[in-house]
Amino acid sequence: MEMAYTIIIFLVGLVFGSFYNVVGLRVPRKESLVYPSSHCTSCQRQLTALDLVPVLSYLFLRGTCRGCGFKISWLYPVIELLTGGLFAFAYLELNWSLEFLVALSFISLLVIIVVSDFIYLLIPDKILLFFLPFLVIGRVLSPLTPWWDSLVGALVGFGILYSIAVLSKGGMGGGDIKFFFLIGLVLGTIHTLLTLFIAAIIGMIIGIVVLLKHKQGRQTHIPFGPSIALAATIVYFYGDSFINWYLGYW
Ligand SMILES: [Zn+2]
Known part of the structure; x- marks a missing residue:
């Protein structure tokens, strides 16, 4: 069955x-x-x-x-x-399970953002706002342990991206910042930090590949959303195994 x-x-x-x-x-x-x-x-x-x-x-x-x-x-x-x-x-x-519903909402959000950011370099507020209530209700019904980890994760995700945007003077899009608020809500603090770390590596690899393919690649804007979405998917399903594997080295 x-x-x-x-x-x-x-x-x-x-x-x-x-x-x-x-x-x-x-x-x-x-x-x-x-x-x-x-x-x-x-x-x-x-x-x-x-x-x-x-x-x-x-x-x-x-x-x-x-x-x-x-x-x-x-x-x-x-x-x-x-x-x-x-x-x-x-x-x-x-x-x-209730978590299955959270997963479906989260996957849906990630997929739509990949399309939008890939084609328009844009993560519309409308899409983030549409999914916000679904993810909040999802995390109330299927909470992380401890439950407030969602809230802290959202604030940490938003805060770090916002700081990067300020320090790099606009090197990070407003959409990416708000996107990380939702990611923090779903994944919690540690996994949000891990997502950011993995997204940065994926983004860097894509950046190098694009740079090598187009010599004037410096002007090409590469959307960060797809890298974030891929990292968030990996961490959602494998975050704990990833951390355990990493800690195993120490
Ligand atoms: Zn036609």
């Missing part, structure tokens, strides 16, 4: 992922989520049910629009698969 549930949750995750693409693409542009209905950004052709099956449509259409042959971004199927995969993984790790 667990196998059947995992597959169903994976498929549901694919559909949610497809919706999160729309949210991440439209909310930063202040567009409605429902109108206009999905269309090709190049020829404006309305997409039919056949174009909207997660992942399969992309593969079946070989990543092009049926109307004009416009290349569709690989980001869509990747985000769909990522959401489906993470939903299913969360179920396998947490089963039917």
Whole structure:
């Protein structure tokens, strides 16, 4: 039965992922989520049910629009698969628990921010504010030990990022700062610090790769959100193993 549930949750995750693409693409542009209905950004052709099956449509259409042959971004199927995969993984790790609901909300937030920050270099307040109540209620129903660790984590996450922003005179975006408030709420103090540490390493590796690929890479702005999201996902599931492994060296 667990196998059947995992597959169903994976498929549901694919559909949610497809919706999160729309949210991440439209909310930063202040567009409605429902109108206009999905269309090709190049020829404006309305997409039919056949174009909207997660992942399969992309593969079946070989990543092009049926109307004009416009290349569709690989980001869509990747985000769909990522959401489906993470939903299913969360179920396998947490089963039917309140924490599973926290995980689903947290994954949803992270995925939408990856889309938005990757495309627009923007983490909209609207998205953070939408998820705030879900995560607060989630942490009330499924608290960390001790329960106030959420609160301290949120303040520490926000405080450190805010300090970096002030000291680096704007080297850190406002969205990243508020984003870390929510991460602190979900992960607690120690894991938030670990997330920041891992995100900085991932960001640095991406920065070096981009710099080597484009010689004038100094001007390219690299969004930090995806690195933070990846680090937060790793820490959410493996934070304790990570810390134990690290402490094992001492
Ligand atoms: Zn088209």
